[in-house]
Amino acid sequence: MGTARDIALIFLSLEALVIALLPLALLSAFAYGVYRLQKLAKQYLKLGQVYARKGHDYVEQASRKVVGPLINVHTKTQMATTMVGKLFSRRSL
Numbered sequence: 001m002g003t004a005r006d007i008a009l010i011f012l013s014l015e016a017l018v019i020a021l022l023p024l025a026l027l028s029a030f031a032y033g034v035y036r037l038q039k040l041a042k043q044y045l046k047l048g049q050v051y052a053r054k055g056h057d058y059v060e061q062a063s064r065k066v067v068g069p070l071i072n073v074h075t076k077t078q079m080a081t082t083m084v085g086k087l088f089s090r091r092s093l
Helices: 002-087
Strands: none
Touching: none
């Protein structure tokens, strides 16, 4: 009776070992996949950075074209206002 118990315990231990190895095998497969895809991801991330930089430059150029004339008008009106204020100020110098 004791021998059958020992054999059953061995088989149950083997079954538990196999069940414990499945998550470990899946985790190691995932880690290996990440390792293999790392070089490919670096390549595409660099390409993404290049396109993001181009997009940023286009937005900068467009905003400068839109805002440039408005800044010039504001500057000219402020200059004219300052000149008129200096010419017609009521303070005595």
